[in-house]
Amino acid sequence: MNFEFSSDQMLLKDQARKFLEGEESLKKARDVLEGEASFDENLWKSIIEMGFTATTIPEEYDGLGLGYLELCVIAEELGRSLAPTPFSSSVYLATEAILRFGSDDQKRAYLPKLATGEIIGCFAHSESNTSPTEENISCSFDGSKLTGQKIVVSDGDVADFAIVSAKNGGSVGLCIVDLKSEGVEINTETTLDPSRSHASFNLNSSAEALEGTSWESIQELLDRAAVLFAFEQLGGAEACMDMAREYAMGRFAFGRPIASFQAIKHKIADMYIAVELARSNCYYGAWALSTDAPELSTAAATSRVSASQAYNECSKENIQAHGGMGFTWEFDCHLYYRRCRQLAANIGSQAVWKDKLISSLERANQI
Amino acid sequence: MDFNDTTQEAEFRKEVFSWLSANAELKDGSKDSLPAMSEEDALVRAKEWQAKLYEGGWACLHWPQEYGGRGSTPIERVIWGQEVSKFKIPGGFFEIGQGMAGPVLMMYANEEQKKRFLPPMAKGEEIWCQLFSEPGAGSDLAGLKTKSVLEGDTWTINGQKIWTSGAHYSDYGILVTRSDPTVAKHKGLTYFFLDMKSPGVEVRPIKQISGGANFNEVYFTDVKIPDSQRLGEIGDGWKVALTTLMNERLAVGDASGPDFEEAFNLACGHDLNGSSAIKDGSVRDKLADWYCQQSGLKYTKYRNISALSRGETPGPQASITKIVSGNKLQEIANFGMDLMDANGIVRQDDPEYGMYQMGFFGAAGIRIAGGTDEILRNIISEQVLGLPQDMRADKGIPFNEIPTSNK
Numbered sequence: 043m044n045f046e047f048s049s050d051q052m053l054l055k056d057q058a059r060k061f062l063e064g065e066e067s068l069k070k071a072r073d074v075l076e077g078e079a080s081f082d083e084n085l086w087k088s089i090i091e092m093g094f095t096a097t098t099i100p101e102e103y104d105g106l107g108l109g110y111l112e113l114c115v116i117a118e119e120l121g122r123s124l125a126p127t128p129f130s131s132s133v134y135l136a137t138e139a140i141l142r143f144g145s146d147d148q149k150r151a152y153l154p155k156l157a158t159g160e161i162i163g164c165f166a167h168s169e170s171n172t173s174p175t176e177e178n179i180s181c182s183f184d185g186s187k188l189t190g191q192k193i194v195v196s197d198g199d200v201a202d203f204a205i206v207s208a209k210n211g212g213s214v215g216l217c218i219v220d221l222k223s224e225g226v227e228i229n230t231e232t233t234l235d236p237s238r239s240h241a242s243f244n245l246n247s248s249a250e251a252l253e254g255t256s257w258e259s260i261q262e263l264l265d266r267a268a269v270l271f272a273f274e275q276l277g278g279a280e281a282c283m284d285m286a287r288e289y290a291m292g293r294f295a296f297g298r299p300i301a302s303f304q305a306i307k308h309k310i311a312d313m314y315i316a317v318e319l320a321r322s323n324c325y326y327g328a329w330a331l332s333t334d335a336p337e338l339s340t341a342a343a344t345s346r347v348s349a350s351q352a353y354n355e356c357s358k359e360n361i362q363a364h365g366g367m368g369f370t371w372e373f374d375c376h377l378y379y380r381r382c383r384q385l386a387a388n389i390g391s392q393a394v395w396k397d398k399l400i401s402s403l404e405r406a407n408q409i
Numbered sequence: 410m411d412f413n414d415t416t417q418e419a420e421f422r423k424e425v426f427s428w429l430s431a432n433a434e435l436k437d438g439s440k441d442s443l444p445a446m447s448e449e450d451a452l453v454r455a456k457e458w459q460a461k462l463y464e465g466g467w468a469c470l471h472w473p474q475e476y477g478g479r480g481s482t483p484i485e486r487v488i489w490g491q492e493v494s495k496f497k498i499p500g501g502f503f504e505i506g507q508g509m510a511g512p513v514l515m516m517y518a519n520e521e522q523k524k525r526f527l528p529p530m531a532k533g534e535e536i537w538c539q540l541f542s543e544p545g546a547g548s549d550l551a552g553l554k555t556k557s558v559l560e561g562d563t564w565t566i567n568g569q570k571i572w573t574s575g576a577h578y579s580d581y582g583i584l585v586t587r588s589d590p591t592v593a594k595h596k597g598l599t600y601f602f603l604d605m606k607s608p609g610v611e612v613r614p615i616k617q618i619s620g621g622a623n624f625n626e627v628y629f630t631d632v633k634i635p636d637s638q639r640l641g642e643i644g645d646g647w648k649v650a651l652t653t654l655m656n657e658r659l660a661v662g663d664a665s666g667p668d669f670e671e672a673f674n675l676a677c678g679h680d681l682n683g684s685s686a687i688k689d690g691s692v693r694d695k696l697a698d699w700y701c702q703q704s705g706l707k708y709t710k711y712r713n714i715s716a717l718s719r720g721e722t723p724g725p726q727a728s729i730t731k732i733v734s735g736n737k738l739q740e741i742a743n744f745g746m747d748l749m750d751a752n753g754i755v756r757q758d759d760p761e762y763g764m765y766q767m768g769f770f771g772a773a774g775i776r777i778a779g780g781t782d783e784i785l786r787n788i789i790s791e792q793v794l795g796l797p798q799d800m801r802a803d804k805g806i807p808f809n810e811i812p813t814s815n816k
């Protein structure tokens with residue numbers, strides 16, 4: 043037993059952190075938020091050069107063939123630095139879908155290009171104001187033709203292809219649609235976190251099946267992605283705690299640093315508690331993901347719920363600790379506040395993941 | 410990262426499990442508490458169990474063998490903890506000795522004393538208590554007043570301690586006193602251990618909110634302690650006390666009482682608003698929170714143990730355990746009683762329900778004992794996160810000039 047990342051993995055994490063600092067990822071997140079671009083292309087190129095997009099893709103498909111633990115430490119740093127790129131959509135979801143469910147031909151067609159960043163993928167699942175279920179998915183796919191609508195697709199307007207959930211006959215499965223093909227209408231959506239881009243799709247186009255996929259495959263995909271999203275959330279949460287701490291040490295009121303007021307100290311101590319619990323749960327998730335452990339769905343939901351909570355606590359209380367400064371456009375507090383919300387919504391709400399957690403424990407209990 | 414056992418660890422786990430199976434009863438679902446009994450009977454039961462552990466070589470796992478331990482690695486301790494939690498076992502009497510007094514003796518006592526006191530402590534033959542808090546010194550422990558005066562090589566102790574858990578059945582105690590009231594408050598303290606049967610020691614029980622009386626007032630009237638029972642230098646008692654408190658935070662595991670599993674089982678077997686409570690959204694929401702807290706604490710502990718086995722000292726991070734589990738217990742206790750609807754207020758003898766009522770009182774004490782939630786947050790913010798210390802009105806002032814009330 044060993045409950046830590048290896049020294050090589052910690053080194054990779056450190057490298058990723060320094061690299062993202064050097065790239066001024068945080069400043070670029072603000073630029074994307076304030077500008078017209080959907081993501082930062084230069085940062086994306088540098089991330090690709092670093093090989094991050096190729097992390098878990100096997101060498102036979104031009105990837106690095108590393109494990110998920112490596113991807114977890116990278117995710118944490120991307121989250122800490124709010125990297126404004128389509129990484130999560132393309133790597134945690136699209137790459138993962140092809141890796142898990144693609145045929146040999148599909149793997150050969152997509153993985154090498156995903157590894158080199160030549161193409162970007164995304165995942166289209168939501169359709170309405172309620173969480174997707176096997177019953178309420180209305181997109182339909184007959185084996186070659188895909189019709190229907192998808193909304194809040196992260197990176198939908200920058201991706202080259204999408205993994206789409208759709209009904210085929212009575213059951214829901216996954217298919218791949220080329221977003222440049224005829225009959226695909228893409229509309230950019232305005233969200234609360236413009237440092238990440240989102241789009242809706244009107245689909246009346248050809249698509250190819252990810253053979254053998256089912257509603258369970260979608261849950262498996264989401265579980266795996268949840269661990270990686272949780273690491274991004276963890277990185278963001280810790281960044282907020284660090285910001286609050288640093289600001290409170292430097293800001294004086296009543297003749298002393300505000301960090302010496304107990305209300306502020308205890309607030310930051312509570313952030314620390316939330317971050318530590320989330321970190322420990324994320325490690326559990328990382329282990330389950332990297333070993334395909336039978337308890338993956340429990341571990342994934344645990345890390346997701348815990349990291350969402352930590353990020354929420356830290357991003358809102360970070361604003362509070364900054365006082366009026368925290369409410370200004372100029373300070374970075376709101377970048378984290380926004381991203382926290384974006385990540386919390388991205389693969390399903392807290393209520394959905396809490397329900398998944400208890401459901402997986404109910405299943406485990408029946409065995 | 411690897412949460413699975415190595416071959417060696419798997420073998421150790423098997424050995425632990427088979428010993429436990431032969432000597433204790435496995436828990437079965439939610440009815441996993443041992444039957445309640447009087448304190449006297451519970452003490453007999455706990456001593457028998459501890460002696461069994463000792464004979465089997467399973468007491469105080471990480472202590473050196475010569476002092477009654479097993480010399481186990483940190484990971485073996487984790488495995489032991491995981492396996493033992495599957496069984497119904499008695500406890501609640503030896504934690505202060507084995508968790509706090511033991512480590513302090515190990516650091517500060519002479520060899521002869523260690524050989525004399527540690528094995529009976531491990532075996533549960535002799536029980537220890539912690540004589541720290543006083544009426545005027547709890548969170549502000551260094552404000553204690555119990556007086557110690559040295560004459561020749563004998564100390565004379567006068568004063569009063571309070572909230573001393575288990576003093577009424579303890580054989581020995583660890584004690585912090587003020588040997589010099591004319592210097593600043595952290596400087597004039599001296600630390601001892603003593604025989605609780607010494608002449609002049611008087612133990613008076615205090616009735617607690619639960620109705621029971623596990624803690625006491627302890628009065629000292631001209632109690633004699635040989636200088637050989639001093640731990641640490643004269644005037645250096647604060648340092649020794651801090652070692653004890655550090656170990657206390659490591660020793661206090663999760664708050665004992667119903668946890669996620671019990672709440673989950675209860676919800677599965679109970680109706681709420683006409684259907685199974687486990688189907689209720691608000692129940693699932695709370696259960697998920699408690700599961701995440703429990704799991705977060707579990708793996709935080711493992712991360713600390715990993716740090717230990719790499720040779721790092723686990724820091725005050727351990728402080729989060731008590732804050733999180735004490736508050737979780739308080740919530741779960743209320744949840745359990747709520748599920749029983751109006752009947753939740755009626756005293757329940759069946760432990761399956763009674764444990765929530767016990768937890769309702771117990772949690773309130775856990776959040777205070779061994780450092781209140783507020784003091785632990787101070788410790789996290791100051792010692793882990795490096796934030797400034799609280800402003801202190803008593804800094805640098807000789808102890809006997811520090812204000813102690815509004816008058």
Ligand SMILES: Cc1cc2nc3c(=O)[nH]c(=O)nc-3n(C[C@H](O)[C@H](O)[C@H](O)COP(=O)(O)OP(=O)(O)OC[C@H]3O[C@@H](n4cnc5c(N)ncnc54)[C@H](O)[C@@H]3O)c2cc1C
Nearest residue numbers: 539540541542547548572573574774777778779780781783
């Ligand atoms: C069940 C139980 C068992 C115990 N067993 C033992 C034992 O075996 N041996 C022993 O020596 N002691 C024992 N204690 C005593 C325990 O350590 C003290 O009660 C505790 O440290 C608090 O001290 P106090 O009671 O004097 O409360 P106070 O220190 O007066 O605290 C009152 C309130 O003020 C708050 N407060 C105090 N200082 C600060 C500060 N600086 N910042 C913010 N808030 C503050 C506290 O958090 C608390 O909410 C036990 C207590 C309990 C409840």
